[in-house]
Amino acid sequence: MxxxxxxxxxxxxxxxxxxxxxxxxxxxxxxxxxxxxxxxxxxxxxxxxxxxxxxxxxxxxxxxxxxxxxxxxxxxxxxxxxxxxxxxxxxxxxxxxxxxxxxxxxxxxxxxxxxxxxxxxxxxxxxxxxxxxxxxxxxxxxxxxxxxxxxxxxxxxxxxxxxxxxxxxxxxxxxxxxxxxSVLSLLPSFRRSLLNPRHPGHYDPSLDNMYVPISALPPPQQKKSGTTGDDQLISRIYYIEANQLSRLQSLASASGDRRSKLEAFSAFVWKVVAASTEHGSDKKCRMGIVVDGRTRLSEGDSGERAEMMSAYFGNVLSIPYGEKRIAELEERPLSWVANAVHECLEVAKTKQHFLELIDWVEAHRPEPALAKIYASSDDEGPAVVVSSGQRFPVWEMDFGWGKPVFGSYHFPWGGEAGYVMPMPSPVGNGDWVVYMHMLRGQMELIETQGAHLFRPLTSDYLNIF
The missing domain is CATH 3.30.559.10 (Chloramphenicol acetyltransferase-like domain)
Structure with missing residues (x-):
């Protein structure tokens, strides 16, 4: 067929x-x-x-x-x-x-x-x-x-x-x-008790701003099929050269606090997404960062429990997000925006955060819930989520006939917010490959304002002849 x-x-x-x-x-x-x-x-x-x-x-x-x-x-x-x-x-x-x-x-x-x-x-x-x-x-x-x-x-x-x-x-x-x-390098752990809620459970009310029961969401807006306007979500793959990443990191660290490449990259994306909204808008723009909780939940543990958590199979994720006025994101330097990204990440970088998130879900079951930024609407302003794919094992995927010349996640996730995942380039020179699923208008701005950074992925770059 x-x-x-x-x-x-x-x-x-x-x-x-x-x-x-x-x-x-x-x-x-x-x-x-x-x-x-x-x-x-x-x-x-x-x-x-x-x-x-x-x-x-x-x-x-x-x-x-x-x-x-x-x-x-x-x-x-x-x-x-x-x-x-x-x-x-x-x-x-x-x-x-x-x-x-x-x-x-x-x-x-x-x-x-x-x-x-x-x-x-x-x-x-x-x-x-x-x-x-x-x-x-x-x-x-x-x-x-x-x-x-x-x-x-x-x-x-x-x-x-x-x-x-x-x-x-x-x-x-x-x-x-x-x-x-003969032996796998890492055996998965399915020990669900590692993520059991506490009794009695408790959580900070701030989690109500990060996660929401599905019944509390407004009904989804109907999108016109076949739309080709700026409100259409599309996917693209780019590469970013290592020297451009280093330069971006330097700009993001200009205030004196050294920021990671991921923080610098996320800050740049946040600024561009904000700029894609009509000028003069009093709306806010949200930036979410996916955080893996495995190392956080094993803090203070030793021996078998820590090993099981490090190989835990399932979802151990949180998506904290920051929210800033669009005008502020446009006017402020990259270092200021990178500091805002850093503050957003710090919220979820603790064992306590993930324990409270587990308790939050328990308090709302069996009502299904999800990260609030996933369901962000146009009325609330633009939103984008960045998930690091730096552990993507593209170099390891040799089944016996050679390593892949390219590999990527493909995740048009269905949420209202954009989704971005940077991964290591298979070229192996420190470059990044970036999968992006965003609104067409945002993507067009990425390709103009970020043309020096985001290069369309080609077979020439991957040395495919």
């Missing part, structure tokens, strides 16, 4: 198989943690692009697919959550049924050369073509053969079951099984 799309190439789906864990397991239920319950039902995509193997007589498409399937069946023994199903329990909450249902695994062929893929515009080249749409289970995989022997491995997983840290653990383990390693 053909997969429809607006790009200049077609994709034909071939064989479909369900890959289950190679060892049988006893069916059991695995409850989602309170932090899992803060995630709406959204899927996350990730993909890796490979050149035609030099020894192509050894690495044909059929052989590579067999390696991927066998290694996945082995990895799913430890990562059994990805082979299960999400089912609604009697309280109306999602719960994971670990039944080894398996992973939908698709083989496909794309009538395009690797160097012809428009990676700068994943809406055209990736969406609905090279990253599968998950219809059942928790994880779906599509392996696509390109003309002249290139390969794309695309995955889609349910965010309610795993965050990026958890997905990265699985990806690395999948590769290790393909490399015939």
């Amino acid at each position: 053909d997969i429809a799309g607006n790009g200049e190439f077609s994709v034909k789906l071939g064989r479909k198989e369900v890959v289950a864990a190679v060892l049988p397991m006893q069916e059991h239920w695995l409850p989602l943690s309170n932090l899992d319950l803060l995630l709406p039902p959204v899927d996350v995509g990730v993909f890796f692009c490979y050149k035609k193997p030099e020894e192509d007589h050894l690495f044909g498409f059929t052989y590579m697919v067999s390696v991927l399937k066998k290694a996945m069946a082995q990895a799913l023994v430890s990562f059994y959550a990805f082979a299960g199903e999400l089912v609604q329990n009697t309280s109306g909450e999602p719960e994971l049924l670990c039944n080894n249902r398996g992973v939908d695994f698709f083989e496909a062929y794309a009538d395009v050369e690797l160097q012809q893929l428009n990676l700068y515009n994943p809406d055209e080249s990736i969406e609905g073509k090279l990253v599968p749409r998950k219809k059942q289970g928790v994880l779906s995989v599509q392996v696509t053969q390109l003309k002249s022997g290139g390969l794309v491995v695309g995955c889609t997983f349910d965010h309610r079951v795993a965050d990026a840290f958890s997905a990265n653990m699985f990806l690395v383990s999948w590769v290790e099984m393909a490399q015939s390693k």
